[in-house]
Amino acid sequence: xxxxxxxxxxxxxxxxxxxxxxxxxxxxxxxxxxxxxxxxxxxxxxxxxxxxxxxxxxxxxxxxxxxxxxxxxxxxxxxxxxxxxxxxxxxxxxxxxxxxxxxxxxxxxxxxxxxxxxxxxxxxxxxxxxxxxxxxxxxxxxxxxxxxxxxxxxxxxxxxxxxxxxxxxxxxxxxxxxxxxxxxxxxxxxxxxxxxxxxxxxxxxxxxxxxxxxxxxxxxxxxxxxxx
Numbered sequence: 001x002x003x004x005x006x007x008x009x010x011x012x013x014x015x016x017x018x019x020x021x022x023x024x025x026x027x028x029x030x031x032x033x034x035x036x037x038x039x040x041x042x043x044x045x046x047x048x049x050x051x052x053x054x055x056x057x058x059x060x061x062x063x064x065x066x067x068x069x070x071x072x073x074x075x076x077x078x079x080x081x082x083x084x085x086x087x088x089x090x091x092x093x094x095x096x097x098x099x100x101x102x103x104x105x106x107x108x109x110x111x112x113x114x115x116x117x118x119x120x121x122x123x124x125x126x127x128x129x130x131x132x133x134x135x136x137x138x139x140x141x142x143x144x145x146x147x148x149x150x151x152x153x154x155x156x157x158x159x160x161x162x163x164x165x166x167x168x169x170x171x172x173x174x175x176x177x178x179x180x181x182x183x184x185x186x187x188x189x190x191x192x193x194x195x196x197x198x199x200x201x202x203x204x205x206x207x208x209x210x211x212x213x214x215x216x217x218x219x220x221x222x223x224x225x226x227x228x
Contacts, residue, residue: 005221007136009143011228012048012110014041019107020050027126030187040112046123047113049143049227051136052105063102109136113144120148122158125167135220138170142213145174145200147227154199159185159192171195175208 012020017037024035041048055063109127113120122144127136148156159182160167176195185192198205217223 002217003221005135005139005217005223006053007051007108007134007139008053008224008226009049009051009139010226012037012041012050014038015103016048016050016107016110017041019103020048020110023107023110023126023128024124026128032187045115047115047147049111049113049140049147050107051109051127051140052107055102055106059106060102108134109140111140111144113147115148115151115153118152118154120144120151120153120156122156135216137167138216139220139223139225141170141174142209142216143225143227145197145209146225149200150227152201154201155197156200157194157196159194161186162191162193168193168195174212175205 020037021034024031024037037048040046108131109125111125112123114123115121122141125137125140125144127140145156156176157179158171158176160171162181172195175197177198178193179196180194182192182194184190200206200209
C-alpha cells in the first residue's frame with residue numbers, strides 16, 4: 001500500500017502571497033526586487049501552484065509567538081542571536097502569522113507557470129531552504145507538467161542558472177534538453193540555460209513521465225494534486 005505524501009499541490013490563493021514572498025526571500029537572497037505576488041495572482045496568463053502541508057504543533061505554537069520553530073533560537077547571552085531572533089519575530093508578525101491570522105496550511109514551496117500559445121513556461125520554482133531534499137521541487141515540477149498537459153500545451157520550457165547543476169539534473173530527468181543560452185541573464189552576470197521538453201503529448205514522453213510519477217510516489221508517497 002502506497003504511503004501518502006505529506007505535501008499536496010493546489011493553486012495559489014491571495015492569502016498565500018505573504019508566504020510566497022517569505023519563500024522567495026529565503027530561496028533567492030540576492031533578488032533585487034521582490035515579486036508582487038498579490039498582483040501576480042490576478043494575472044490570467046500565469047498560474048501559481050503551492051506545495052502545502054499541515055502545521056506541526058511546534059510550528060503553530062512558535063509562529064503564534066512570533067518565533068521560529070526549527071530549534072535555532074539563540075542563547076540569552078548571545079547578543080547577535082537575540083537580535084536575529086527579534087527580527088525573525090517581526091518577520092512573522094509582518095507576514096500575519098501570529099495569533100488568529102495563522103494560515104490554515106504551511107506553504108513549503110511554490111512555482112509559477114506562464115502559458116503562451118502552445119508553450120508552458122516555468123517562471124520560478126522555489127522551496128524553503130530548510131525543507132529541501134523532501135521532494136518538493138520534483139513534486140512541483142510534476143504538477144507543472146500535468147497542468148501543461150491539461151491545458152494541451154505542446155512543450156514545457158524554462159531558464160536555469162548555468163551553475164545550478166542539481167536543478168539541471170532534475171530537469172534532464174524529466175527529459176528537458178538544453179536548447180540555448182541567455183547571456184548574463186541573472187544578477188551577477190551568470191548565464192541562463194534554456195531547457196525545453198520534447199512534445200509532452202507524444203507516446204514516449206507520456207510513458208516516461210508516468211514511470212517517473214510512479215517512482216516518485218514509491219519513494220515519497222502518493223500526493224494529492226489539485227491543479228484547477
